[in-house]
Amino acid sequence: MQATVTDHRCDVAVLHLKGELDADTAGQLHGILADLLERPVPKIVVDLSDLKFCDSVGLSAFITSKQVISARGGWLSFAGANPFLVQLLETVGLSRYFAIFPEVDDAIAAAQL
Numbered sequence: 001m002q003a004t005v006t007d008h009r010c011d012v013a014v015l016h017l018k019g020e021l022d023a024d025t026a027g028q029l030h031g032i033l034a035d036l037l038e039r040p041v042p043k044i045v046v047d048l049s050d051l052k053f054c055d056s057v058g059l060s061a062f063i064t065s066k067q068v069i070s071a072r073g074g075w076l077s078f079a080g081a082n083p084f085l086v087q088l089l090e091t092v093g094l095s096r097y098f099a100i101f102p103e104v105d106d107a108i109a110a111a112q113l
Contacts, residue, residue, distance in 0.1 A: 001025035014108070021055070022055045023057045042069045044074070051082075066098065077101060079103055080101075
């Protein structure tokens with residue numbers, strides 16, 4: 001998995017993920033999210049448009065981070081998920097727990113509301 005972070009207006013960080021998120025790469029994701037959680041009010045959009053696969057270990061990294069983010073008054077949302085990832089999030093019930101947007105710009109715009 002490759003990961004990059006870009007900052008956008010409204011103090012929103014966009015985490016771009018590419019490749020496969022699984023047990024072998026989840027540690028890398030934990031490290032990146034830990035850095036983003038250092039922000040006073042973490043606002044994170046995870047761009048899934050280039051993520052091809054995610055397993056339960058990867059999902060657990062997002063769940064753990066969301067708990068910390070919510071406690072600090074921030075949020076974490078997903079954008080650009082392919083049909084496989086959308087179905088995965090719906091199947092495990094996370095589509096009710098995370099906001100899922102079609103595009104990154106949609107998620108950033110929602111941050112301004």
